[in-house]
Amino acid sequence: INAEYMGPTMLGLNGLASFDSNGKPASNPIFPYRLVFHPTSYYHNLFPATPQDGDSFFISQFESMKPGPVYDVYAISAPGGSPHQIGTIVTTSVATGTKWGDHDMFFQHTRMEDDIELRPEWLPGIEAILEEQGRHFPPVPYPDLPFN
Numbered sequence: 001i002n003a004e005y006m007g008p009t010m011l012g013l014n015g016l017a018s019f020d021s022n023g024k025p026a027s028n029p030i031f032p033y034r035l036v037f038h039p040t041s042y043y044h045n046l047f048p049a050t051p052q053d054g055d056s057f058f059i060s061q062f063e064s065m066k067p068g069p070v071y072d073v074y075a076i077s078a079p080g081g082s083p084h085q086i087g088t089i090v091t092t093s094v095a096t097g098t099k100w101g102d103h104d105m106f107f108q109h110t111r112m113e114d115d116i117e118l119r120p121e122w123l124p125g126i127e128a129i130l131e132e133q134g135r136h137f138p139p140v141p142y143p144d145l146p147f148n
Contacts, residue, residue, distance in 0.1 A: 009130065011111070011112060012114045013032060014029050014114055017030055032076055033079055033115070036075075036076070038073075040069050040070060046061055047061060063096060065091060067093055067094065068090060069088050070089050070090065071089040073085065073087045073088065074086065079126050079128070080128075
C-alpha cells in the first residue's frame, strides 16, 4: 500500500493492541477501525466552537474542569460500522497545567496503511469514505454523535 495513500485524514489504531499487558508482542492484535471520544455536554459547551488565536486559552479552560465524566468512548469495528460505547473517561481531580505537558508531550501516530496491512478487508470501505470526503470542500467530517 502506498505510504502517501491515506494522507492526514485517517490514523491507525493497531498500535493500541500490538502488545499485551506484560509488554509482549500480540500475535494477532484485535483493534477497532475507529475510536470516537465524545465529550459530555458540559465539556462540549466549555470549549468555544469558533477558532481561537493561539492555544494558551485552553490552559485556563482545562484548569476549570471539574472531576467527573469527560468523554464517552465509542469503538467502530470496521468501516461503515456503528459506534458501540466501550467506556467513559473520568477525571478524579482538577486539571493543572505543566510545562512538560503543555509544551513537550508528544503522541506517536500510526499510519492507517499499517492497519490495512493487518485488516485488508477494510480497504474498500476506507476507499469509499475517502472518495466521499473528496467530493466536498471543505472536506466532510465523520458524522458526530448527538450531545445529550
